[in-house]
Amino acid sequence: MSDVLAGKPDLRRRGPSLSYAVVNTALRFSPLLLLALGWEFLGLSGLVSQQMLPGLGEIFSAFSAMLFGGDLLYNTARSISRAATGLGAAIVIGVAAGLLMASFRTVRLLINPIVQIFYPMPKSALIPVVMIWLGLGDSSKILLIFLGCLLPVVVGTYNGARGVNPFLLWSASSLGASRFEVLREVVLRAAMPDILNGCRTALAFSFILMVSSEFVIATDGVGFMISSLGDGGQYPAMFAAIFFVAGIGFAADRLYAMLSRRLLRWREA
Amino acid sequence: MMNMAQARPLADARKSPVQKAPAPRPARSISPQVVDIGVQVAVVVVLAGIWEFGARFGALNPFLLPPLSMVLVRIWEDLIAGTVPVDLGLTLYRALTGFAIGAVIGIPVGILMARSAVVRWFFDPLVSIGFPMPKIAFLPIFILWFDIYDTSKIIMVAFSCFFPIVAATYAGCSSLDKWPIWSARCFGAKERELLWEVYLPMAMPQILTGLQVALPVGMITTIVTEMLMGGRGVGGAMIMAGRFADSVGVFAGIVQIILLGFVVVKSVELIRRRILIWHPESRR
Numbered sequence: 001m002s003d004v005l006a007g008k009p010d011l012r013r014r015g016p017s018l019s020y021a022v023v024n025t026a027l028r029f030s031p032l033l034l035l036a037l038g039w040e041f042l043g044l045s046g047l048v049s050q051q052m053l054p055g056l057g058e059i060f061s062a063f064s065a066m067l068f069g070g071d072l073l074y075n076t077a078r079s080i081s082r083a084a085t086g087l088g089a090a091i092v093i094g095v096a097a098g099l100l101m102a103s104f105r106t107v108r109l110l111i112n113p114i115v116q117i118f119y120p121m122p123k124s125a126l127i128p129v130v131m132i133w134l135g136l137g138d139s140s141k142i143l144l145i146f147l148g149c150l151l152p153v154v155v156g157t158y159n160g161a162r163g164v165n166p167f168l169l170w171s172a173s174s175l176g177a178s179r180f181e182v183l184r185e186v187v188l189r190a191a192m193p194d195i196l197n198g199c200r201t202a203l204a205f206s207f208i209l210m211v212s213s214e215f216v217i218a219t220d221g222v223g224f225m226i227s228s229l230g231d232g233g234q235y236p237a238m239f240a241a242i243f244f245v246a247g248i249g250f251a252a253d254r255l256y257a258m259l260s261r262r263l264l265r266w267r268e269a
Numbered sequence: 270m271m272n273m274a275q276a277r278p279l280a281d282a283r284k285s286p287v288q289k290a291p292a293p294r295p296a297r298s299i300s301p302q303v304v305d306i307g308v309q310v311a312v313v314v315v316l317a318g319i320w321e322f323g324a325r326f327g328a329l330n331p332f333l334l335p336p337l338s339m340v341l342v343r344i345w346e347d348l349i350a351g352t353v354p355v356d357l358g359l360t361l362y363r364a365l366t367g368f369a370i371g372a373v374i375g376i377p378v379g380i381l382m383a384r385s386a387v388v389r390w391f392f393d394p395l396v397s398i399g400f401p402m403p404k405i406a407f408l409p410i411f412i413l414w415f416d417i418y419d420t421s422k423i424i425m426v427a428f429s430c431f432f433p434i435v436a437a438t439y440a441g442c443s444s445l446d447k448w449p450i451w452s453a454r455c456f457g458a459k460e461r462e463l464l465w466e467v468y469l470p471m472a473m474p475q476i477l478t479g480l481q482v483a484l485p486v487g488m489i490t491t492i493v494t495e496m497l498m499g500g501r502g503v504g505g506a507m508i509m510a511g512r513f514a515d516s517v518g519v520f521a522g523i524v525q526i527i528l529l530g531f532v533v534v535k536s537v538e539l540i541r542r543r544i545l546i547w548h549p550e551s552r553r
Binding site (some may be wrong): 036 | 305308309310312313314332333375390391392393394395400401402403404405406407408411412413414437482485488489490491492493496497503504507508510511514516519520522524527530531533534535
């Protein structure tokens with residue numbers, strides 16, 4: 001499931017020319033156009049009120065007004081900076097913790113029960129807790145995103161590091177590598193596919209937690225923007241902001257997939 | 270790494286399958302498994318102790334982390350007052366109903382995507398865009414369309430569970446080994462029989478994995494919807510407690526949610542083991 005696009009040979013065949021690829025992409029995404037047409041039709045036909053389903057043109061003009069004149073970019077930057085800080089800290093600490101858990105029995109025995117208890121907990125339940133701890137500012141949301149993203153990274157790293165081929169470990173140590181060098185040069189690299197998978201889950205979580213914490217407690221950020229537009233009845237702008245956030249989430253995942261393919265170039269597919 | 274799938278690396282050599290069935294020998298000492306479990310239970314007990322006594326004796330700020338005993342007493346009081354079962358029940362009802370709707374729609378769509386070019390053409394771009402995007406952002410739309418009561422919550426949960434389930438089902442059904450399908454056809458199986466007897470069982474591990482991904486997502490979504498729209502349910506109760514700076518209430522909610530999440534996730538694992546009892550993965 002790492003790549004939902006896998007397994008469609010007929011649509012993904014590499015064409016000989018650029019125009020072929022363009023036509024292919026257009027064909028591939030034509031259902032979206034169909035949906036857009038259906039959306040417009042429902043709105044125009046009067047079956048659904050314009051309030052509930054604003055026209056796409058209206059949404060688009062609201063979007064460009066927000067983009068050029070409004071505070072969409074500012075709020076997006078605020079949200080992304082929170083998500084990136086929390087996610088970055090979670091990846092650094094999570095990878096370290098996962099590697100240590102896989103290498104040292106003591107560490108595993110100490111950390112494993114905590115992971116076992118907190119892994120199944122829906123992380124959004126921590127929103128009121130970070131609100132009590134750190135108030136309504138940036139730090140509470142960063143902590144929430146950090147906590148939410150930590151466990152997928154830890155578990156992914158741990159599983160990856162435990163699955164390393166022991167021959168690699170033995171030959172590295174017999175060539176004179178110290179325990180730390182083995183960890184850095186062999187285990188970390190061999191576990192990279194699993195680590196990257198864990199980080200991808202964490203990336204998705206960071207977006208979910210970013211948006212939902214901003215819905216509940218915030219004074220700025222895209223989630224706050226969406227909910228205040230909704231409260232103010234500015235529905236075309238609200239739809240525009242929602243589609244924008246969804247698009248960012250999608251783009252982030254695509255970028256991440258490209259990055260991890262690059263990082264894993266050495267692997268025989 | 271494929272040929273070494275059996276070998277257990279690093280510090281975990283104890284669990285290697287070679288040693289799993291040892292020749293019976295006199296028990297000289299306590300087995301390492303027992304030590305492991307003992308240490309891990311001890312870690313939990315020590316943490317709970319630090320929580321309780323740290324808060325009680327002022328090392329931790331009792332507002333930021335109220336003593337465990339106070340939290341447990343609060344849960345007990347609420348249990349007697351009858352709010353705990355109502356809140357937990359409502360949360361569980363919304364999460365499971367939304368999840369079930371997502372599964373009932375998602376699994377057939379995933380199967381059809383793997384089997385029919387038209388369905389695949391239509392759903393493939395939707396799923397590839399919908400799978401990675403943060404579904405929770407659509408919550409205000411569902412509130413606008415379906416009001417703030419159970420309907421919009423359940424639809425939101427179903428919407429966020431749908432994508433992981435479809436993606437996993439599709440991936441599971443489109444990478445099937447063709448030999449069993451061919452031999453079933455040779456034996457004269459009809460398409461319907463093929464579906465129930467071959468495709469579904471073969472794709473079942475991946476479908477179940479998709480469900481196991483979707484259920485926690487559904488719980489996260491349920492809690493957020495409850496926090497945002499208020500009303501009964503664990504999320505609503507917690508955010509109310511948070512707004513009134515009632516930290517004992519917040520932590521009472523956290524403890525309940527941890528228990529709920531633990532029970533739900535573990536029962537799904539049990540169900541998976543039961544359904545896949547025939548599968549090689551259960552022999553591990």
